[in-house]
Amino acid sequence: NRQILLASRPVGAPTPANFQLVETPIPQPGPGQMLLRAKWMSLDPYMRGRMSDAKSYADPVPVGGVMTCGAVCEVMQSNHDGYAPGDLVMSYTAGWQDYSVSDGTMVFKLDKHMAEPSQALGVLGMPGFTGYMGLLDIGQPKSGETVVVAAATGPVGAVVGQVAKLKGCHVVGIAGGAEKCAYAVNELGFDACLDHKQADLAEQLAKACPKGIDVYFENVGGKVFDAVMPLLNAHARIPVCGLIAQYNATELPAGPDRMPQLMRLILSQRIRMQGFIIFDNYGPYYPDFLKEMTPWVAEGKVKVKEDRVTGLENAPQAFIGLLEGKNFGKLVVQIAD
Numbered sequence: 256n257r258q259i260l261l262a263s264r265p266v267g268a269p270t271p272a273n274f275q276l277v278e279t280p281i282p283q284p285g286p287g288q289m290l291l292r293a294k295w296m297s298l299d300p301y302m303r304g305r306m307s308d309a310k311s312y313a314d315p316v317p318v319g320g321v322m323t324c325g326a327v328c329e330v331m332q333s334n335h336d337g338y339a340p341g342d343l344v345m346s347y348t349a350g351w352q353d354y355s356v357s358d359g360t361m362v363f364k365l366d367k368h369m370a371e372p373s374q375a376l377g378v379l380g381m382p383g384f385t386g387y388m389g390l391l392d393i394g395q396p397k398s399g400e401t402v403v404v405a406a407a408t409g410p411v412g413a414v415v416g417q418v419a420k421l422k423g424c425h426v427v428g429i430a431g432g433a434e435k436c437a438y439a440v441n442e443l444g445f446d447a448c449l450d451h452k453q454a455d456l457a458e459q460l461a462k463a464c465p466k467g468i469d470v471y472f473e474n475v476g477g478k479v480f481d482a483v484m485p486l487l488n489a490h491a492r493i494p495v496c497g498l499i500a501q502y503n504a505t506e507l508p509a510g511p512d513r514m515p516q517l518m519r520l521i522l523s524q525r526i527r528m529q530g531f532i533i534f535d536n537y538g539p540y541y542p543d544f545l546k547e548m549t550p551w552v553a554e555g556k557v558k559v560k561e562d563r564v565t566g567l568e569n570a571p572q573a574f575i576g577l578l579e580g581k582n583f584g585k586l587v588v589q590i591a592d
């Protein structure tokens with residue numbers, strides 16, 4: 256059983272030295288448990304938080320512990336009444352390893368004949384659900400309003416933008432590089448998409464949002480948020496989903512301190528800004544989400560792009576790349592056929 260452990264806590268951006276690949280015996284399921292073999296493993300930005308012991312909404316991975324992740328797995332052996340060998344499941348506690356033992360906690364059955372099981376990690380799984388709930392529940396987009404989202408071609412941003420289009424909004428994406436921006440407009444149907452690496456992002460954003468911004472779906476923070484702030488309309492909504500621009504930061508950003516400006520804006524524009532953690536806030540809504548999103552994906556109303564990496568041993572490098580924007584689409588690792 257190959258496992259990838261957290262060898263040490265990163266300072267700044269993670270490096271390969273923070274991870275260690277080890278070989279251990281395949282674990283044996285006890286009473287009420289089952290043995291799962293990972294087929295597709297998910298790499299997500301939140302894992303950077305688990306590598307750190309700073310205070311957060313979830314406990315960190317201990318140094319020497321198996322890195323955490325969700326994976327699409329096959330049930331290999333089962334002492335659990337609800338599962339039989341050959342079942343396909345989504346396990347949110349699988350970890351970066353070939354095999355794991357589970358008592359069924361945070362495990363969901365998938366359709367064995369699902370055309371693309373890896374979609375359970377993206378558009379039909381945690382990130383897609385995040386984009387959908389954050390946008391609809393907190394963002395509350397109305398037809399004709401302007402919605403802005405960064406990390407626009409990733410699984411969260413792509414769902415936010417495409418669902419906002421289905422709701423009749425003017426959608427402006429922000430992404431890293433011309434290729435990602437062209438994809439957001441030509442394939443995902445965004446009205447515009449801007450490259451955050453361009454120095455004149457703020458001017459370009461003002462041009463792309465002539466009626467201001469009603470919903471800013473916050474995925475990144477940093478200079479993107481600086482560009483968004485002056486364009487926020489009265490009663491704008493900001494679902495605060497992620498702040499990936501600062502996950503590797505070791506110190507506060509250079510001044511001036513924008514806090515007074517932000518507080519004044521929240522007050523004078525009566526802005527609603529709300530953070531959320533998907534399964535903490537919205538777990539019970541997951542079946543309703545699937546009911547609406549599954550046909551959208553099947554009918555091509557919501558398009559899907561995956562960035563597929565092969566081999567558990569390549570997960571650390573792929574994860575390091577995710578934090579630098581090297582992925583193009585939902586990053587998944589194929590572990591077994």
Ligand code: NDP
Nearest residue numbers: 300406409410411430431474496497498499500532533580
């Ligand atoms: P993505 O697949 O979109 O990958 C992250 C992307 O972030 C990169 O590809 C890159 O895209 C972009 N990025 C990285 N650094 C910067 C930067 N400095 N400035 C601007 N963009 C940057 O990830 P997900 O769709 O899985 O996640 C998107 C966000 O949602 C993350 O912040 C994540 O933490 C958050 N999240 C929150 C959840 C919750 O429950 N609150 C649940 C799931 C995700 P590009 O090259 O386009 O810049």
